[in-house]
Amino acid sequence: MLFWHSQPENYHQHSTSSYLREALAPFFKHEDAQPSNENSTKMPPFQYVLCAATSPAVKTHEETLTYLNQGQSYEIRMLNRKLVEYTDISSKCVKSIVRVVFHDRRLQYTEHQQLEGWRWSRPGDRILDIDIPLSVGILEPRAHPLQLNTIEFLWDPVKNASVFIQVHCISTEFTPRKHGGEKGVPFRIQIDTFGQNENGEYLEHIHSSSCQVKVFKPKGADRKLKTDREKIEKRSVQDREKYQPSYETTMLTECSPWPDTPTVNSTSSTPSPVYHSSPSSYSITDGNCSPNQQGELFLPSCSDHLLPTSNPQDTQQWLHRHRFSPFCRLFSSFSGADLLKMSKEDFIQICGPADGIRLFNAIKGRCIQPRLTVYVSQQQTRNEQQIKPSNGEVYHALYLEELTIMELTEKIANLFRIPPQQVSRVYRQGPTGIHVLVSDEMVRNFPEETSFIISSLKDENSDGYNIVLK
Template sequence: MIHTPDSVHHSYSWSDETGAGAGKRSKMFHSTPTASTTTNSLSTWDIDGGLAADFDGSLSGLGTELGTASYNMSEALLALPVFKQENLENGFQYILGAATSPAVKLNEETLTYLNQGSQSYEIKLKKLGDLSELQGKYLRSIVKVLFHDRRLQFMEKEQIDSWKQMRPGERILDIDIPLSYGLVNVNLDAVRLNQLEFIWDPTKETGLYVRVHCISTEFTAKKHGGEKGVPFRIQVETYTNTDEAKLLHAASCQIKVFKPKGADRKHKTDREKMEKRSDVEKEKYQPSYECTVLTEVPKDQILQANSGYSKTQSLTSSFAELNRGLQTITHVPASICPTHIIPGCTASPNPSLSPPQSSSSHTPLPFSHNQTHEPVDVLSGPLSSDAQATDVAQWLHYHRFSNYVRVFQNFSGADLLRLSRDDLIQICGLADGIRLDNALQARNIRPRLTVYICQEPESIYHALYMDSLVLEEFKVKLSTLFGIQTQQIGDIYMQGPSQIHILLTDEVIQNIQDQTRFVVEGMKDESGDKYRILLKTVGDR
């Protein structure tokens, strides 16, 4: 069970439930505190007349079934003052899948600890309110890692340039493509290393997994060990997906980034400190929540920051300005959602079949008519021997070898391809060395089932390699082999003991012995539109 706070001492909780045939999923519930708790909490607040006037009216929308202590997510949000009906059209919610610190006072902003580099953190995006007008439309969002301190904000460009010189070929903010879902056209800016951009469908489940590669102590003035690291901010900005991008919403949260496992140790230290405090002192501090709700940032503040940036006169012009450094990844695969964080997300029983379905329903939208993007297959395919050092760095990032970008920072594609399997294991370790060698050699995934097909009266066999062991896949491969449409294949039978005909199903395919040989006989059915196919094992001829 996960609890998260909001500004009026309501709480949200995530609980796992099992849907019929849909696997495990998480659902968010809204819990209302008791009347006495609410009264005590509100007595310490300074609420102006305008808010106080409509506060009672806002609470009335929470419903009358207070005894149940849980509500549907959307119903609860509708009742809160921050999501009144007039604000729903621009309502958004972003949730970071990382725990907040328990050592933060009640009147202070939450602080979230992250581990550097290899650990990915989910940011769940949700458009609230009526989605009917957004059917078939897309939104564009930008995720940034910024400095929390005002002094460092004015020195952002210089600080990032200094970090880039110390760690060439690396990014401050990166995205874990295989884990992310519901995204279209992810753009990694080669100049602005601290941000990424993507297009998403607000009517569908959307979440991206990000990695932060810089740590908070890298930007302290003196580095003698034991310094207190500077805080960062993760900020999400959402715009319309039009030529003249309009800012719809922005939100952010405060974070600190530690070396691997450092965030876990810091949480443990904070918990131990809080346990030593008295009950009276503990009441002055916020409890730790297992996920972080990003708080809204005024749009004027975002627009002012964007217009004041030395290289950014407008969002549209900045996109065209940075074409040469823009890398595009089209159609992020729909992967299985982690159900311990995401509400209402059902795991796909067969993720290998998801990309074809999503590609038909999502059309990649270009960012600008004047932009030229690097094709996706340059990164997703095998590494070219002509690749430059910068191309190698991008290829390593895309294939989840970010930890070794620094090691291979001066390697061209030819240099990397000259390394043997043993060389890579020695450099990267056993597991990553084997994985990198497989990626460089572009080795195919080992099939789960291989069958050999021959059509009478020929004596030449053709191999069918199956990955998902389902009837539909078998039909697709047969239709490709014989040059017919998949729809033209009707029932498929396999000859069994005593010459009986067994209807081919998913379960039958899953029990076929590997490397079985079949002779295929085809005949048209009564309608003449489809073929019935009989698979005879070689021993039965």
């Protein structure tokens, strides 16, 4: 549990003018470099200063980049510009929410999944923490156990306030192949500040700002900063002018507020990922497959739309029915409303061009016609033929899009609820009863709405079965 500790007297005796002058020194450097007409524009009410040096290897027109060491305490000085300008200010406290989020847009869409995966791999750890003993002027610090990347606290803008934060994750923990060094993903440290409304609730947004950071293992940020400086020093004078100078502190720049900003002491909790590990039962008997024993396979239709009221569990089932199983884990925490809000470009960025467009069309209710439809039915045993008439076979539709033998094998295996690896080969019965091995070319030349009777034969060379299309 977090507690607020009062600071020593000698700290509070530190003069306000010298404190502000020291904290705003890099900010004044930035302002001096700007034209006077920009200074006359409206400035943000607050200024946040992260006490960590910016990288010199950033080009002039790009956003600054700051390197941090994992677990090290970094100070964020919270300054009220109105105090600097000697204007009146309300003495009420404000609430600031600090969070570590992803800089890349693609990772932002999968943030919940990424953070939940980190939580499962690092049980008991937090992504963002407050170093309470070092922090000054903050009240009621909170860190909800389920929101690992968020902290919040109150502070009085009239007084000096400074919060020390610790980031415990490193950038390479969220890269696809766990590359080391510079291949780590960038994060954003964002601060959203809120004032009280007439009911005393901190819901009125006042200001938001953020900066881009990368987090390295302990002392890795110092080595990386040193390497960047050495590279820039080796460049010519003309090349150096293309890069920003390195400042000892980082100024957080104004940005849009974080969407649907929650409070970390909210009673609502983020659902944990659920992994279903119940085994699938299946069986194949010589010369006969029986889908009726396993239940009827549900095939999606154009009327099976995703609804805004669908919860994450319903959404997962919808993705399975529409053949988007590879992306179920990616969208494990998404409701129907979440997916319906996403654009085609969002799906393309997350799933790739082909699957992204297909998923977008399916969600928007656009019916996609399959390239080939075939009908299959199981071969009846003698006992079944005595019960059912010869013309009473039950057929199932298989919708093919890729027109490959692999796709046909998977469709047949899914239909009869068996693992695809249990199917060794697929044959088509030819003239005089010969078995012709089915290839991709043969599948592409199947006539539309061809019907087959399926039987199975035990493979003598393995534990699998050969499927025969008659």
